[in-house]
Amino acid sequence: MSFINAGIVHGPGTVAGLAAFYGGLAQLTAGILEWRSGNTFGYTAFFTYGAFWEWYFISVVLSSMGIITLTPAAVSLTLIAFGIFTLIFWIYTFRLNWALWVVFLTLAITFFLLGAGLTVAGGYMGIITALSAWYTAFAIVYQEVFNKPAPGLTRAPIRATA
Template sequence: MTEQKRANPAPLGLSGFALTTLVLSTYNAGLLTSGQNAVLGLAAFYGGLAQLLAGILEYRAGNTFGYVAFFTYGAFWEWFFLTSLGIFGGVTATGIGYVLVAFGIFTLVMWFGTFKSNLGLFITFLLLWITFFLLGAGAMMGNNTLFHAGGYIGILTAIAAWYTGLAIVVAESLGAKPPLGKAPMS
């Protein structure tokens, strides 16, 4: 008996992350100033639920890195959604800043895990930890310049993640190898 081929959950997780990050980052960069609640549904379902599902599927596939990354960032988006709704009470900008810095530390460590994967993931995680640190520092210090810089780097992060995920989808549909490049230590 042969095992049935399963879909790769990474493009779903990367796409959910990318789209939600792109929308939120346009607000964080100050490019859009009204309608911020547009990101809430994305955070709950595409950034949150879809990434949680991708994480579970990565677990089933035996991919520890994908499991930890997608499940953690899916949980981040669910936290963002519930915090934005005020479910946890009055969370201060300093408190949010600390959470963002903590996610920056987590992402920095996860970035080390991309050194032998592909250039797409390497760049995505590099930009993401920078994004988290800039947003966190900006929130804690009340510094809009740092916060807006985090938004701009977040936009670049979203583009890198989307490229990585969609390159896998398109390459697979064409029967080709994804054009993701080699990470620095591969």
């Protein structure tokens, strides 16, 4: 989606399926698994973003069929609302690790840029967000597979003092 927003590639057809299954269903499933493991942060984040992508998919499909009309103002407000949610969750990452801190910061900026109608800038920021999210995922798997700390996952950006 970010490559389309940045104007690097054209045609949203590929995005719809990825939004429904990778962005939506996979994240909803991850959210449920995080809930079962007792991780409130992971549950809330994954489930919320999964729901966002399902909203996007269903809205695009229904809009293309002429069943609903997506107004630019409604889409902008939705993106800004998710930017606010993400900004709040970014604050929580101050207690987690650098990698998640970067992901949530860049994602919040992406939502705000897109909500403001700065689609190309939002697309490029979205690419940065995706790269940082992939790094975070790969670092977590690396840490588990090799049983040693991965760069970016070893300390929180700001430590609370008593």
